[in-house]
Amino acid sequence: MSFRIRRTLAPLAFALLASQPLLAVPAPTPAGATGFRLGTLQLFTLRDMNNVVPNDGSVFGVGVPTPEVSKVLQQAHAPTDKISLSVDALLVRMPGHVVLLDTGLGPKVGGSLMASLAAAHVRPEEVTDILITHSHGDHVGGLATSDGALAFPKATIRMSAAEWSYMQAKGSKGLVETIRAKVQPFKPGTEVVPGITSVPLPGHTPGHSGYEIRSGSAHLLDIGDSAHSSIISLAKPDWTIEYDGDSAQGRTARKALLAKLAASHERIFAPHFPYPGVGFVEKSGDGYRWAPALP
Numbered sequence: 052m053s054f055r056i057r058r059t060l061a062p063l064a065f066a067l068l069a070s071q072p073l074l075a076v077p078a079p080t081p082a083g084a085t086g087f088r089l090g091t092l093q094l095f096t097l098r099d100m101n102n103v104v105p106n107d108g109s110v111f112g113v114g115v116p117t118p119e120v121s122k123v124l125q126q127a128h129a130p131t132d133k134i135s136l137s138v139d140a141l142l143v144r145m146p147g148h149v150v151l152l153d154t155g156l157g158p159k160v161g162g163s164l165m166a167s168l169a170a171a172h173v174r175p176e177e178v179t180d181i182l183i184t185h186s187h188g189d190h191v192g193g194l195a196t197s198d199g200a201l202a203f204p205k206a207t208i209r210m211s212a213a214e215w216s217y218m219q220a221k222g223s224k225g226l227v228e229t230i231r232a233k234v235q236p237f238k239p240g241t242e243v244v245p246g247i248t249s250v251p252l253p254g255h256t257p258g259h260s261g262y263e264i265r266s267g268s269a270h271l272l273d274i275g276d277s278a279h280s281s282i283i284s285l286a287k288p289d290w291t292i293e294y295d296g297d298s299a300q301g302r303t304a305r306k307a308l309l310a311k312l313a314a315s316h317e318r319i320f321a322p323h324f325p326y327p328g329v330g331f332v333e334k335s336g337d338g339y340r341w342a343p344a345l346p
């Protein structure tokens with residue numbers, strides 16, 4: 052996902068969001084940290100920002116008549132003129148590791164992640180590992196401070212090798228150089244931190260990865276941007292979303308993942324679903340619906 056930023060921030064938006072489309076002016080989002088246990092692990096969902104996009108075919112339901120998109124929103128008792136998304140990150144505490152999954156838009160664009168991290172009683176220098184789902188600005192922008200320094204100076208930054216290549220080719224040059232020495236790319240499917248395994252989900256970007264977090268019999272999948280709207284992406288997984296780099300591959304990956312999640316009843320974290328973004332995907336008619344549920 053990415054955002055249309057007001058005129059004064061436009062150059063910054065380009066720097067942060069690279070080849071991404073732009074988004075509506077985000078309202079300041081209050082900090083938020085929602086803690087829950089997964090086995091022996093302590094997790095927190097961290098708020099960064101809200102993003103509201105118009106229901107005009109520019110992002111959701113590309114090529115679909117707007118009244119059809121409105122009907123889906125109406126059936127979910129949601130406003131029909133706009134689609135509200137959250138931008139959240141996930142934190143996992145375990146012995147020896149403090150792991151952050153994605154970093155929000157960053158302080159230059161007014162992201163609240165650092166305040167949310169403080170609300171979880173974590174200092175940036177305590178973060179040991181950062182796992183990136185993909186290199187869009189709303190996931191990597193928070194890797195840098197407003198001065199362009201490393202926001203998490205002691206953390207190793209992990210992303211798939213394909214995503215790191217993509218980021219170096221298409222991402223912000225300044226951010227790429229800021230993080231270069233800290234990046235350790237991985238082969239998809241690798242266990243990147245004890246108990247956290249990367250899951251290849253290409254389509255949204257070439258090296259887009261989910262992360263499976265396990266503790267004993269408890270597990271949760273961070274699906275990254277495999278689905279954006281808890282309403283439209285689930286009810287109509289076939290519909291093209293403008294944010295997907297490869298819409299056909301994105302659609303195939305989304306449909307396969309949603310079918311698997313509905314069958315397995317695996318709990319997920321979705322960074323753009325309504326905060327705190329934790330719950331289940333359930334089958335509903337021809338598509339799916341969101342069932343929010345913290346453990």
Ligand SMILES: [Zn+2]
Nearest residue numbers: 052187189276
């Ligand atoms: Zn996103």
